[in-house]
Amino acid sequence: MTDTFFNIDPRLVALDAGAAQMCGERFAQIEEITCYNQQKVLHAFIENRVSEACFAGSTGYGYGDLGRDKLEQVFAQVVGAQDALFRHSFASGTHTLTVALFGVLRPGDKMLCLTGRPYDTLLGVLGHEKPVSGSLCEFGVEYNEVALAATGRPDLAAIEQALKNQTYKMAYIQRSRGYSLRPSLSVEEIGELCKLVKRISPNTVVMVDNCYGEFVQRQEPTQVGADLMAGSLIKNPGGGIAPCGGYIAGRADLVEACAARMTAPGVGREVGASLGANRELYMGLFSAPHVVGEAIKTVVWVAALFAQLGYTATPTYDAARTDIIESIELGSEAALIAFCQGLQSGAPVDAFVTPEPWDMPGYDNQVIMSAGTFTGGASIELSADAPLREPYAVWLQGGLNFHSAKTGVLLAAQRMLEQGILEIK
Numbered sequence: 001m002t003d004t005f006f007n008i009d010p011r012l013v014a015l016d017a018g019a020a021q022m023c024g025e026r027f028a029q030i031e032e033i034t035c036y037n038q039q040k041v042l043h044a045f046i047e048n049r050v051s052e053a054c055f056a057g058s059t060g061y062g063y064g065d066l067g068r069d070k071l072e073q074v075f076a077q078v079v080g081a082q083d084a085l086f087r088h089s090f091a092s093g094t095h096t097l098t099v100a101l102f103g104v105l106r107p108g109d110k111m112l113c114l115t116g117r118p119y120d121t122l123l124g125v126l127g128h129e130k131p132v133s134g135s136l137c138e139f140g141v142e143y144n145e146v147a148l149a150a151t152g153r154p155d156l157a158a159i160e161q162a163l164k165n166q167t168y169k170m171a172y173i174q175r176s177r178g179y180s181l182r183p184s185l186s187v188e189e190i191g192e193l194c195k196l197v198k199r200i201s202p203n204t205v206v207m208v209d210n211c212y213g214e215f216v217q218r219q220e221p222t223q224v225g226a227d228l229m230a231g232s233l234i235k236n237p238g239g240g241i242a243p244c245g246g247y248i249a250g251r252a253d254l255v256e257a258c259a260a261r262m263t264a265p266g267v268g269r270e271v272g273a274s275l276g277a278n279r280e281l282y283m284g285l286f287s288a289p290h291v292v293g294e295a296i297k298t299v300v301w302v303a304a305l306f307a308q309l310g311y312t313a314t315p316t317y318d319a320a321r322t323d324i325i326e327s328i329e330l331g332s333e334a335a336l337i338a339f340c341q342g343l344q345s346g347a348p349v350d351a352f353v354t355p356e357p358w359d360m361p362g363y364d365n366q367v368i369m370s371a372g373t374f375t376g377g378a379s380i381e382l383s384a385d386a387p388l389r390e391p392y393a394v395w396l397q398g399g400l401n402f403h404s405a406k407t408g409v410l411l412a413a414q415r416m417l418e419q420g421i422l423e424i425k
């Protein structure tokens with residue numbers, strides 16, 4: 001890499017060259033997956049006859065919105081599902097998952113999470129730890145979870161036992177690690193879990209929180225036995241272009257049930273004006289395999305860079321990826337702050353802003369975040385979060401393109417170097 005504009009320390013430039021060498025083999029594998037997924041998406045666009053008319057959009061009720069309906073068929077084909085909802089009107093990933101959960105579960109039903117404690121924002125939706133107005137608990141849905149094994153993997157024996165003890169309407173799987181140190185699940189592991197559930201309890205609906213997982217591997221959970229999955233469009237499948245939204249994909253009868261919850265029973269998916277969003281959602285989905293490839297290259301390279309600097313980064317640079325998240329144990333509060341401030345200084349938007357730790361609602365510790373993004377909160381764009389507590393780890397994800405994201409990370413390391421936190425021999 002040559003650096004003309006940023007005055008990056010020559011020792012970091014040398015480590016970048018080292019990282020590039022370490023990553024060669026992994027980058028070739030990422031390239032192959034990207035090419036496969038890009039062709040899969042292109043093929044679905046062509047087969048479904050996507051045309052300029054699809055971008056026109058609708059207002060009001062949105063009846064007969066050709067572009068909206070076709071996009072959902074395109075996405076269903078891409079993820080090998082019978083049907084899908086793919087809409088800008090989902091407010092967030094949590095909202096999308098909520099629609100799917102309330103779409104399927106009824107009062108008296110039981111839900112079992114197979115992958116330990118779910119992502120933070122889901123705890124309010126479940127409402128089983130403390131009362132939350134409108135939660136599943138309030139509507140009489142019972143919830144249990146099976147803790148992960150000591151390895152951080154699903155505890156198959158305990159899951160089998162739990163499924164034998166009671167009849168569950170839904171088994172819930174979270175693919176990504178989120179902001180924990182556990183490994184994320186591969187699509188193959190999700191397939192094994194689906195098989196296990198169906199062997200013991202064939203009528204149990206298997207639902208996957210697929211956030212951060214889309215297009216990281218060749219297949220999606222709906223292609224290995226999951227009945228339903230959901231995710232956010234300001235993460236992987238929006239390709240950094242979708243301005244907001246979410247998707248639900250899976251078995252046709254379940255998607256139909258979710259559509260009734262998404263708008264109104266009896267009305268379902270027939271309404272929902274696309275306004276001006278169709279074109280961006282199509283473009284985003286089209287770009288998603290490539291952008292996810294760039295984001296994965298970024299985190300693989302970050303793992304190699306920080307391994308050379310003597311830090312523990314997980315997953316390691318040579319590991320196969322199943323989501324786009326990296327964590328680096330930086331070891332101190334000062335290091336987390338320097339890293340996030342340096343990263344922000346290399347963002348395309350709001351680079352002049354200095355992030356500070358703050359008391360985030362729902363957290364016991366202060367949290368510092370870096371996100372210089374075109375789309376508010378979009379974590380397919382380069383972004384980092386760090387709670388100021390042991391093990392003083394930063395979680396990093398995204399990167400619309402590797403070259404820019406890499407520069408941002410070099411500036412983060414440079415800030416640590418300038419503050420005497422980092423030593424390069």
Ligand SMILES: *Cc1c(COP(=O)(O)O)cnc(C)c1O
Pocket residue numbers: 092093094095119121174176177178209211212232
């Ligand atoms: C991002 C994410 C969600 C949903 O989060 P939102 O911030 O509401 O979009 C849920 N589960 C996981 C694992 C996630 O990564």
